[in-house]
Amino acid sequence: MAQVSATSTDLIDADPATVLGAVADYEAMRPKILSSHYSGYRVLEGGQGAGTVAEWTLQATKSRSRQVKATVDVAGRTVIEKDANSSMVTNWTVAPAGPGSSVTVKTSWTGAGGIGGFFEKIFAPIGLRRIQAEVLGNLKREVEGTVGLEGTGVDAE
Secondary structure, eight states, rough: OOEEEEEEEEEEESEEEEEEHHTTTTTTTTHHOOOOEEEEEEEEEEEEEOEEEEEEEOOOOOSSSEEEEEEEEETTTTEEEEESSSSSSEEEEEEEEETTTEEEEEEEEEOOOHHHHHHHHHHHHHHHHHHHHHHHHHHHHHHHHHHTTTTOOOOOO
């Protein structure tokens, strides 16, 4: 059994604290940024950062879905989601990048063995990177759409 992972990064024109706050907001922000690959999303405990427990179904392909029950932790500028139903761990790392931030999402898990594991290691990351890129694009849109509107009386929605 080999480790399988997929990583995607995007730049967001907002300071790291704002972006980290958005990434760690499972109550209001997360439902706005999830792609159509996610269904049944709900927060079971908390909703803001460490201690949050959320669940959802991730439909990676037409025939492959995964029930996720994620427990959230925060370490510095990284939000960590550990799935109680599998070995899957997703790290959302926010770092300064020029006047804004970079956000890197890395999902890893212990893959299957044998020939199935060989194909999983090749093809699963490709599909997951597409999903990650869409979610990061949605995060970028949501965060950049609200930056600079605080205190102006303008509603970003």
